Amino acid sequence: MTWRATVLTIFPEMFPGPLGASLAGKALSENKWALDVLDIRDFAKDKHRSVDDTPAGGGAGMVMRADIAASAIDTAREGAAPETPTLYLSPRGKPLTQDRVRELARGPGAILLCGRFEGIDERVIEARNIEEVSIGDYVLSGGELAALVLIDACVRLLPGVAGNEGSLAEESFAEGLLEYPHYTRPRDFEGLSIPEVLLSGDHKAIAKWRREQVETLTKSRRADLWEKFKRR
Incomplete structure (x- = not known):
């Protein structure tokens, strides 16, 4: 089974980005892994393709709606292996470690939800049993760069991707x-x-x-x- 990354984002043009170059890009062209990108705005319910709304209780910024995010997640899961984890790239998530990267690389792939605005409605995280993952103690404009980092870390561990796989043991x-x-x-x-x-x-x-x-x-x-x- 080919390792597959499915990215949910409102900026699909950011992919494959750097994943289309170097080791990851070569492996992608050789079908050693696969990339699917879903535009969350395709699941919007209005003509303006809005995916966010004001936060309950007031406050700055906007929040991604649970119903729209859920529709995107459900569609992504339909085309994925049943055991594929759904990960939300979030600064409040568990730190991404090399051990977790190895676990993900050994599996069928990952569905990656890229947050924007002030975040995503908490209810969809609970209702869809989503794992929150952080790549560091800092805040980015969105989850896309974090998704690129996670995918690259996994892809380089896939069989046949690294030029010298023996070097991976000493990193x-x-x-x-x-x-x-x-x-x-x-x-x-x-x-x-x-x-x-x-x-x-x-x-x-x-x-x-x-x-x-x-x-x-x-x-x-x-x-x-x-x-x-x-x-x-």
Whole structure:
């Protein structure tokens, strides 16, 4: 079964965007994954194709209507495998982790609901059992960029997409830690040299140095990851 991303958005022209280039774009053209984009405005009920309304209780901005979002979600689910999760890209969602990305990549794909305005009516999130996902502690203009990030993270893990699949095992977060530094030619650059151990040909020493770097970087930059790793 081909891994399939179905995106629900009011800006369908944003897709495939960067997903049409590099590894993801090549894999898309080779049918190693599939992309469907549904325009939420197609499910509007008026001639102006309105999808939002004023927030109950007052306040700034507008809120995407539950009935319109639900119609788009239901249509997307009709063409998806039954076990396909529906994800709402939201700053209040659970943080997207590499573990969750791996889970999604192993499945049939994902339906991605891109929010806009002040958000989406809470009732559709509850009624359609939607999982909220965040790509970081900041706010974007909408969920489209977050959807692009999530899809790219999943697609690169699909079989046959990465040029060197063995390198995936050594990346940051592969085991919950940050990746070691990389170097290449020239040997000297503006007074900085490649660490001698990497030029030694001693593979055991190189592996030891890289492991030390992984642990040092994680401890200094992401103490939260280091503490989590130690508790395993």
